[in-house]
Structure formats: structure tokens, C-alpha cells
Amino acid sequence: MHSFGFDLAHLLAGGLVLVSFMLLYQSRLYALLNVFALHAIILALSVAWQAYVQSAPHLFVTAAIALVFKALVIPVALHRMVRRLGIHRQIETVVGIGPAMLAGIGLVALSMVVMLRVTPGADALAREDLAFALSVLLLGLLLMVTRRNAVSQVVGFMSMENGLVLAATGARGMPLVVEISVAFSILIAFIVIGIFLFRIRERFDSVDVSALDQFRGERR
Amino acid sequence: MSAFAIDPLAGVLLIPIATAGLLALISDYRLSARLNVAASLATLLAALLLFVERPAVGPYLFVDDLNIVFVVLSTFVGFTTSLFSASYIAHELDTGKLTPAYLRFYHAIYQVMMFGMNLALVSNNLGVMWVAIELATLSTVVMVGIYRTHEALEAAWKYFILGSVGIGLALFGTILVYMAARPVIGEGLDAIIWTTVIQRVANFDPALLNVAFVFLLLGYGTKVGLAPLHAWLPDAHAEGPTPISAVLSGLLLNVALYAVLRFKMLIAASPGTIPPGPLLVTMGLTSLIFAGFMLYRRRDIKRLFAYSSIEHMGIIAFAFGMGGPLANFAGLLHMTMHSLTKSAIFFSVGHITQVKGTQKIADIRGLTASHPLLGWGLVVGVIAIAGLPPLGIFMSEFLVVTSTIAHQPLLAIPLVLGLLVAFGALILKLGGLAFGEPQGSLAPVQASYVPMFAHLALVLTAGVYLPLPLVTWFQHVASLLG
Numbered sequence: 001m002h003s004f005g006f007d008l009a010h011l012l013a014g015g016l017v018l019v020s021f022m023l024l025y026q027s028r029l030y031a032l033l034n035v036f037a038l039h040a041i042i043l044a045l046s047v048a049w050q051a052y053v054q055s056a057p058h059l060f061v062t063a064a065i066a067l068v069f070k071a072l073v074i075p076v077a078l079h080r081m082v083r084r085l086g087i088h089r090q091i092e093t094v095v096g097i098g099p100a101m102l103a104g105i106g107l108v109a110l111s112m113v114v115m116l117r118v119t120p121g122a123d124a125l126a127r128e129d130l131a132f133a134l135s136v137l138l139l140g141l142l143l144m145v146t147r148r149n150a151v152s153q154v155v156g157f158m159s160m161e162n163g164l165v166l167a168a169t170g171a172r173g174m175p176l177v178v179e180i181s182v183a184f185s186i187l188i189a190f191i192v193i194g195i196f197l198f199r200i201r202e203r204f205d206s207v208d209v210s211a212l213d214q215f216r217g218e219r220r
Numbered sequence: 221m222s223a224f225a226i227d228p229l230a231g232v233l234l235i236p237i238a239t240a241g242l243l244a245l246i247s248d249y250r251l252s253a254r255l256n257v258a259a260s261l262a263t264l265l266a267a268l269l270l271f272v273e274r275p276a277v278g279p280y281l282f283v284d285d286l287n288i289v290f291v292v293l294s295t296f297v298g299f300t301t302s303l304f305s306a307s308y309i310a311h312e313l314d315t316g317k318l319t320p321a322y323l324r325f326y327h328a329i330y331q332v333m334m335f336g337m338n339l340a341l342v343s344n345n346l347g348v349m350w351v352a353i354e355l356a357t358l359s360t361v362v363m364v365g366i367y368r369t370h371e372a373l374e375a376a377w378k379y380f381i382l383g384s385v386g387i388g389l390a391l392f393g394t395i396l397v398y399m400a401a402r403p404v405i406g407e408g409l410d411a412i413i414w415t416t417v418i419q420r421v422a423n424f425d426p427a428l429l430n431v432a433f434v435f436l437l438l439g440y441g442t443k444v445g446l447a448p449l450h451a452w453l454p455d456a457h458a459e460g461p462t463p464i465s466a467v468l469s470g471l472l473l474n475v476a477l478y479a480v481l482r483f484k485m486l487i488a489a490s491p492g493t494i495p496p497g498p499l500l501v502t503m504g505l506t507s508l509i510f511a512g513f514m515l516y517r518r519r520d521i522k523r524l525f526a527y528s529s530i531e532h533m534g535i536i537a538f539a540f541g542m543g544g545p546l547a548n549f550a551g552l553l554h555m556t557m558h559s560l561t562k563s564a565i566f567f568s569v570g571h572i573t574q575v576k577g578t579q580k581i582a583d584i585r586g587l588t589a590s591h592p593l594l595g596w597g598l599v600v601g602v603i604a605i606a607g608l609p610p611l612g613i614f615m616s617e618f619l620v621v622t623s624t625i626a627h628q629p630l631l632a633i634p635l636v637l638g639l640l641v642a643f644g645a646l647i648l649k650l651g652g653l654a655f656g657e658p659q660g661s662l663a664p665v666q667a668s669y670v671p672m673f674a675h676l677a678l679v680l681t682a683g684v685y686l687p688l689p690l691v692t693w694f695q696h697v698a699s700l701l702g
Contacts, residue, residue: 161388163392172407174412175411
């Protein structure tokens, strides 16, 4: 019999995968950012629950970072950026919603097969967490691949990072240095991206990455 | 005594990061360029001291026979590139292609990048190594985008996105290694310390290690620029300032390769795992042949040599994938020779594109007539990189081929084919660049020839005569790599 602790962790990690799917079919930037905030909140809950179950108080720091930074600061900042750039129109997706969802289901199945097969020795909580984390990671990758807009690629990247945080916290006793580094790298990544968005806007009045493709060096 | 033992290692890390802080405060360009050179030289000297006084293995940092080679190579190329960078950037400022405002933090970021690379090389902690490679990548992203043109921004964006995906996959792989180590070593810091992990890896769960290695190979392999994951590399090389192209090719690719090698050693030491060799061999061969054919269609001189870097990283990955003392020796030698030669080529290409005002191969002709020193430097560099005797790369490629024929004769066919294809392309392009009627600007060039010819002289010396201590050292390291 599974304990309550296991069930709740399972529910939260599964919820994260579900929200990753929701990210895939959001066709408007505002909606995408809102769903991403939800994604980060669920991550924060999941990490906090892991901190409680594993009695590892330092993980609460990671949860707090997820909640404050990823669920509040970044979505708000991106909201403002989207408004200032005037790009709250439809997102062009490279492939349609249907194929994207099907591909997503395939990726989740793949990660379940891979991770559950190779971790029979680990405790059930850790292995299912890892399987879910890999699903979230791959869905984040899929989101990045199917979108052309710079803001949605950033969201895809951050949802991928959420999967990594889930994996790092699921692995019991993973040294703090890694968690801090994950949070820290997200911070740096965001600063860099912010600089990029500003520069891109300066130059093109657009953050559509496909607009950049025309300027490929060799097609001059 | 113990304080002294720590010194060189601390120097390799603290000099770059302290200088970075200092450089961030200095706005005068000439002063910061000089400081950059001085700090790079100091770091190189500290790295050389590591041979004399080796610090004890710690939970975060360690120096062993493998990474010392990488550290010395890195700091050496870092130093010569800082010399080149000083004259290159001065010219960009004079012509107004870059303004002092854009360059404000150029040297500070250069030192941050050196710090990241050195930290990645000497870290004993798999988590710290990951952070350091991430740091080095992010700093180069900023550098690639420094011109703020359409092309530079696209290149930096692409590099950033692909690099982040790669680094994400690598982190997942690192977590899996920890998961595999935990049941054996126990929870906590010990389970991601490389020296502890490698001792006890035999008892790890092989299935988990297999999956971990696939993620690590894909993740760090993106940084190495191996074939299906190379898309960022040509753009980043072509659109950034040329000193950065030189350090990207000469250093950052090596650092990522070093990470792959560390994990390959882990996998190889664990019975029951898939042999890592065939994966590396496949990726290496794909890179070699793909890049070889792509070389023919390049019209941009920096892209040409970027593809040549993909080709050579393919050869190196192939050599390490083959394994065995001879192939590993060849791989190490090839890596060293490639770093030196490719950065020398970028030094000369940097000055050439500045004087001609273009990167298009079609617009650059007759360099040996118009700019003899630069032109002949490029000729020697390209002959070296194409693998003609008597230069160093010929010898390492020869060793790779002979060891392949000895172990896997069939694999030698695609290998030699790839080498010949790339050779043909490079010689073909060189003919147009170096000879014929000079085209474009004939103005004399304010160049620093010392770094370029120093590198080429080293490559030539290595091709003619490798000193015995170096050979025994490389042989020893090759045997470590398994």
C-alpha cells in the first residue's frame, strides 16, 4: 500500500505533466504566461511536499524560489514585456495543436518506459518522480520546437527547467549546491534572455524568431 | 606548506575572477586590454606551477594527470588570444565597428569565461562542473551577440537556446548519475564527487548509468558541436568577434569534450554498461563526414573554419571512442594540435577580414601577394589543419587512422574518406584565398603576428619532434582514459 505522502507527491508531479500539456495548446501569449505561472505554482507545491516528506528543510528554499521567482516575478515581467512590445496576438505554431499533443503523448510514454525500466532498484517515489520529470523536460523541449515566438520559446525553456528541478528534488539527498545552481542558472538565463529581448526589440520591433531567419549570414 | 600547495590551483581560479571584477570597473579600453593580457599571463603561470606543486584532492576541486593537460592548454590559448584580442579590438574601435559603450564589459566577460572554463576543468564535483560549463557558455553567448547586428543576434539566440537545451539534458544526466551512486555511496555530497564515484562505480546500477550517459553525451555533445547537435556552432563562430571564435574553437569545445571524457571513464569503469565507444564513434564519424561535405559550400571564411572545427571535433570524438592506448594518445594529441592550429587560423582570419572589410571568400584573393605575412600564416595554418605533413595534425591523424586499421579496419574506410573530403575542400578554398590576383583593400595591416606564429611554430615542432617527457605524459593519460 502506498502512503499518503507518496500519493500526494504522485498527484503533484502528475499535475505538472498535465500542465505541461496545457502549455502545448495555448495559442495566446497571455494565456501561455498564465499557464506557466500555474506550472511554477504546482512545482513549488511539489518541491515543498518533497521537503516535508524527506525532512529536508533546505528544499523549502527551492520551493520558495519557484513560487516567488517563477510563478510571480517572471510571468509578470513577461506580461509587461509582451504588452510593451504589442505582440499579444495569436502565436504561430509550426505544427498544429493535434500533432503536438500526439507527439507529447508519445514523449510521455517514452519517458515512462525508459525511466521505469532502468530504476527498479530505486524507491517508488524517486523513480516515479524521475519519470514525470523527464516527461516535463521533454514536453518543454517540444514546446520550444513547436513555437517560433521568442517569448514562447523562453516559456518552453523555463518549463523544461521546472522538470529539472522536479528531478533534482525527487532524488533524495541531492546536495544543495545543485539546487541552488539550478535556481541561479535560471536567474542568469533570464537576465540574458531579457537583454536579448530588448536588443531584438530595439532592432526589429518584433520578437518573432522567424524574422531573424532571413538574416542568416549566408543568404545575404 | 599546505598553504603553498593550494596556491597554484587558487591562482588558476582566483586570478580570472578577481580580474573580472576589477575590469568591470575600468572603462578605459587600452588599460583594460593590458590588464587582460597580464591576468591571462598570470593564470598561465599559475597553471604551469600545477606541474610542480600538485594540490591535494578536495571535495570541490582536484587536479590529476588528465585535467592538468586541459588546464595548461586552456590558459595558454587564453593568453595568446588575449594578445590577439587587444590588437583586434583596437582596430574595431578605430574603424567604429564597435563603440566603447558596447565594449564596456568585454574584458570582464572574457575573464569570467576563462574562470568558468578553468573551474569546469578542475572541479571534482559533478554539480560544480555543470555550473561552470553553464557559466562559460552564458558568457560566450554575450560575447557572440556583441556586434548587435541582425546576424549576431540570431547567432547568439540560437547558441543560447541550443546551448541551454544541451545543458538541461546534461543536468538530467548528472542527476541520474547521483541516483545511481546514492544506493552505493549514500546520500549527500560524496555521491557527486568524481574521485569517490569513480572508485565505486563498479557497484552502480548499470541500466541507470546507461541512460545517464546518453543524456550526458547529448547534453555536453551539443557543446562539443557533434553532428546532429552542431547547428549553433557555425553561426556563433561567424558572427561573434574573431577572438571569441578562437576561444570557442580552441577552448570551449575542449572543455565540453573533457566533461564527456570524464563520464566516459565512469561508464567504462562499470561492468554491465553499454560500451560508450560505439556511440562516440558514430557521432564522431557523422560529424566528420557531414562537416567535410559542408565545407565545399561555404562562402563565408569564418563559417568555413567553424565547419572545420566540427570536422576535427568529430575526429577527436572518434579517436576517444575507439579507445585503447594508441587511439587515446592520438585523440589527446589531435585535440592539442587542433586547439593551437585553429586559434592561429582565427588570429590570421581576424586580421584578414578587418583589412578586407568582408568575410566573403569570393571577395578575398591573393593574400600572399598583398599581405605576405598574414597570407603565408594562413597558408601554413590551413595546410596544418588539412593534415599535410610535416605539421602536428598530420601525425595525430595518421595515428588515428593506423589505430583504426589495427582494431576496426572497416571503420577506417569512412574515416579516411571523411579526411580526404575535408582535405580537398580546404585546399580548394585556400587556393582562391591565398593566391592569384590580389582583390580588395591592399592597405597595410596593424596586426600582432606573435600569437599566430607562436602557435604555428609549436604545431610544426610537434609534427617534427615531440619531446619525450610530453610523449610519456600523454601515454600515461591515454592509459587512464581506458
